Amino acid sequence: MYPKIIVPVDGSEISYKALDTALFFSEKLGSNITAIHVMEDIPVTNIESQKLLNDMLEISAVCKRQGENILSKCSESARNRDLNVNTVLLKGNPASIILDFCKNGKYDLIIMGNRGIGKVKEIILGSVSSKILHNSTCPILLIK
Numbered sequence: 001m002y003p004k005i006i007v008p009v010d011g012s013e014i015s016y017k018a019l020d021t022a023l024f025f026s027e028k029l030g031s032n033i034t035a036i037h038v039m040e041d042i043p044v045t046n047i048e049s050q051k052l053l054n055d056m057l058e059i060s061a062v063c064k065r066q067g068e069n070i071l072s073k074c075s076e077s078a079r080n081r082d083l084n085v086n087t088v089l090l091k092g093n094p095a096s097i098i099l100d101f102c103k104n105g106k107y108d109l110i111i112m113g114n115r116g117i118g119k120v121k122e123i124i125l126g127s128v129s130s131k132i133l134h135n136s137t138c139p140i141l142l143i144k
């Protein structure tokens, strides 16, 4: 059951908790786990100010480093339990990228947080989890 599980990770505590749950599934069911992080696109076209353009490119590089760090933490968590996790770093609209990746890779289960790094603490579902919940054809386990 659930041979291929995907875990979208944004660096929030809940998303790491989702990874822990996936690792538990891996331990018990032998599921193959893929952790995915999506860097948001920064629009760098049509900017006339060279300084602004440089700043944006710098932000883009920082986001890439951050994404790589998030995924290394996932690998480390798996290693600490003698398990394995595949890591994928992509760029674009997080929900759309995750939905496409999940469909193309024929994943059986998505395990993700109900919230993420967003600042509005009152809402129960973030925009990424909400869009995935509405559009995914595969089952989803939402971690709180």
Ligand SMILES: Nc1ncnc2c1ncn2[C@@H]1O[C@H](COP(=O)(O)OP(=O)(O)OP(=O)(O)O)[C@@H](O)[C@H]1O
Pocket (backbone or CB within 6 Å): 007, 008, 009, 010, 012, 014, 015, 018, 036, 037, 038, 039, 040, 094, 111, 112, 113, 114, 115, 116, 117, 118, 119, 120, 125, 126, 127, 128, 129, 130
């Ligand atoms: N960029 C991302 N890459 C991978 N997974 C993500 C990304 N953003 C969110 N997720 C996943 O979606 C879950 C819910 O995050 P979401 O972004 O929907 O909530 P939020 O950050 O609290 O709200 P919002 O982003 O709408 O302000 C996270 O716990 C994580 O599993």
Ligand SMILES: [Mg+2]
Pocket (backbone or CB within 6 Å): 010, 116, 117, 118, 126, 127, 128
């Ligand atoms: Mg978010």
